[in-house]
Amino acid sequence: QKEVEQNSGPLSVPEGAIASLNCTYSDRGSQSFFWYRQYSGKSPELIMSIYSNGDKEDGRFTAQLNKASQYVSLLIRDSQPSDSATYLCAVVVGDYKLSFGAGTTVTVRA
Amino acid sequence: DAGVIQSPRHEVTEMGQEVTLRCKPISGHNSLFWYRQTMMRGLELLIYFNNNVPIDDSGMPEDRFSAKMPNASFSTLKIQPSEPRDSAVYFCASSSSRGLNQPQHFGDGTRLSIL
Numbered sequence: 001q002k003e004v005e006q007n008s009g010p011l012s013v014p015e016g017a018i019a020s021l022n023c024t025y026s027d028r029g030s031q032s033f034f035w036y037r038q039y040s041g042k043s044p045e046l047i048m049s050i051y052s053n054g055d056k057e058d059g060r061f062t063a064q065l066n067k068a069s070q071y072v073s074l075l076i077r078d079s080q081p082s083d084s085a086t087y088l089c090a091v092v093v094g095d096y097k098l099s100f101g102a103g104t105t106v107t108v109r110a
Numbered sequence: 111d112a113g114v115i116q117s118p119r120h121e122v123t124e125m126g127q128e129v130t131l132r133c134k135p136i137s138g139h140n141s142l143f144w145y146r147q148t149m150m151r152g153l154e155l156l157i158y159f160n161n162n163v164p165i166d167d168s169g170m171p172e173d174r175f176s177a178k179m180p181n182a183s184f185s186t187l188k189i190q191p192s193e194p195r196d197s198a199v200y201f202c203a204s205s206s207s208r209g210l211n212q213p214q215h216f217g218d219g220t221r222l223s224i225l
Contacts, residue, residue: 032211043201043216044153051211088153096141097166098214100153 001026004091006101014109019076021104023089026070032092033065035074038103039085048074079108112136114217116202122223128190131220133202134183143214144177144187145201153201159185192224 007022021035032051036044050056050063050072062075072091076083089101115134123129135142144156158166159179167177174193179185189196199221203214 034213036216043219046213046215049213092211096158096160097155098143102152 002101003027003093003099004089004101006087006089006104008104010105010107012107012109013079015079015081017079019079019083019106019108021074021076021087021089021106023072023074023091023101024070025072025089025091025099027091027093027099028067028070030091030093033063033072034090034098035061035063035072036088036090036100037085038088044088076106079106081108081110084108114202114204114215116200116217116220118220119218120221120223122225123192124225125193126191127224128188129192129196129222129224131187131200131202131222133185133187133217135185135202135204136206136215137183139204139206139215140182141205141207141212141214142179142185143203143205144185145203145216147199147201147219156187156200194224197222197224 004025013019035048037047038044048063050065053065056063060077064073084107086103086105088103090098093099117132140161142159145153147153156169157177162179177187199219201216201219203216205212205214
């Protein structure tokens with residue numbers, strides 16, 4: 001079983017719609033969760049962090065965490081063409097190891 | 111503030127040559143990570159340093175790979191001899207703690223091609 005699994009893409013959404021990205025993790029003891037955005041040919045860029053159950057909102061982004069279900073999600077509201085990228089779910093496993101999902105590629109259609 | 115700085119940005123070399131990748135972490139960060147990213151395997155952790163000491167090198171693929179961190183502001187990843195299957199993007203990342211609750215910040219990466 002992979003440590004972090006993301007819903008397979010690619011995900012194509014029209015401009016202005018909501019993009020929903022999902023992630024599950026295997027280590028029940030994990031406490032820290034991150035979403036990174038990676039544009040083609042660029043490095044991963046941190047966009048959200050979440051540590052407690054529930055929702056966390058930052059601008060057009062909302063992260064949701066459910067530790068009982070071992071599930072993390074990212075919602076992108078009012079999607080823009082500039083949101084077209086690969087989104088990586090990352091989970092801290094143990095004391096320091098950041099385990100990444102394979103990523104979900106999002107394309108926002110103008 | 112300056113982010114994580116990596117050099118070179120691109121490296122093309124022939125099989126068998128020695129390759130040295132360099133990284134300067136964000137000032138004040140005491141944790142440094144080297145990753146490799148490929149289409150097939152995604153992002154893989156190669157080695158983790160805390161306070162300049164290697165803590166976990168279990169991701170280093172084989173003895174051809176070595177990493178050092180002689181001081182808090184500099185780290186190298188060396189491949190000797192290089193092979194075509196080492197072609198990938200290598201990222202360095204740093205964080206301000208052992209990683210718990212603190213996100214890692216990535217450099218721009220080194221795109222390595224071994225011919």
